[in-house]
Amino acid sequence: EPEVTQTPSHQVTQMGQEVILRCVPISNHLYFYWYRQILGQKVEFLVSFYNNEISEKSEIFDDQFSVERPDGSNFTLKIRSTKLEDSAMYFCASSSLSGNYGYTFGSGTRLTVV
Amino acid sequence: AQTVTQSQPEMSVQEAETVTLSCTYDTSESDYYLFWYKQPPSRQMILVIRQEAYKQQNATENRFSVNFQKAAKSFSLKISDSQLGDAAMYFCAYRSAKAGGTSYGKLTFGQGTILTVHP
Numbered sequence: 001e002p003e004v005t006q007t008p009s010h011q012v013t014q015m016g017q018e019v020i021l022r023c024v025p026i027s028n029h030l031y032f033y034w035y036r037q038i039l040g041q042k043v044e045f046l047v048s049f050y051n052n053e054i055s056e057k058s059e060i061f062d063d064q065f066s067v068e069r070p071d072g073s074n075f076t077l078k079i080r081s082t083k084l085e086d087s088a089m090y091f092c093a094s095s096s097l098s099g100n101y102g103y104t105f106g107s108g109t110r111l112t113v114v
Numbered sequence: 115a116q117t118v119t120q121s122q123p124e125m126s127v128q129e130a131e132t133v134t135l136s137c138t139y140d141t142s143e144s145d146y147y148l149f150w151y152k153q154p155p156s157r158q159m160i161l162v163i164r165q166e167a168y169k170q171q172n173a174t175e176n177r178f179s180v181n182f183q184k185a186a187k188s189f190s191l192k193i194s195d196s197q198l199g200d201a202a203m204y205f206c207a208y209r210s211a212k213a214g215g216t217s218y219g220k221l222t223f224g225q226g227t228i229l230t231v232h233p
Contacts, residue, residue, distance in 0.1 A: 031219045033219065033220075033221075035221075037157075041225075042205070042223045042224065042225045042226055043159070043205060043207075043221075043223040044223070045220050045221065045222070048219050048220055050219075055219070056219075056220055089157055091159060093159075093221075095219060103161075103221070105158070105159035105160075107156070107157075107158050108157055108158070108159075110157075
């Protein structure tokens, strides 16, 4: 079964540093998403991406965040200057054009900001 | 904006017994999809079951079934013959069925219910 692949599985970074979280969505999917889950809390939507542009973003997704699809396979989330409160699990997901089903989620990247 | 509420932070069940997890949601839309996701300790998000709002028939997947009450905006998950492997955090989620627009595809999650299964 096709998978969404996320790397790295765990990243530790110092406050103020830039991080890039990487995702390889399912190849024939056209919609891509990032979600965040602070430990023990609910999963929160960050951003959706379609046709090489952001289609929706939440209030969490401020100027410190950016997304990019640099080639035909990767989908990245960049945090420019990390804060302690950015420590969370970050999930990438993708869905097909029809979209009448749930997504396929990646296994997540645990980001720890120290 | 849509909201999803799971009022049970924790539930427990004996192995082989049945448990029901509650979920309510608020929306002004008539066409949407509802999902239950399971998140085991590995924190992977696993789709358990989905329901299209236009379908009156409740979805069923093996031991998992839902009770979808559209008028009441309620979407509960029933797990029959509970197994130790069912222990996890369960999230209810909502997705608009509106094609295009700015909200297409976004999932809105509830707060989650931690399910413990006792042997």
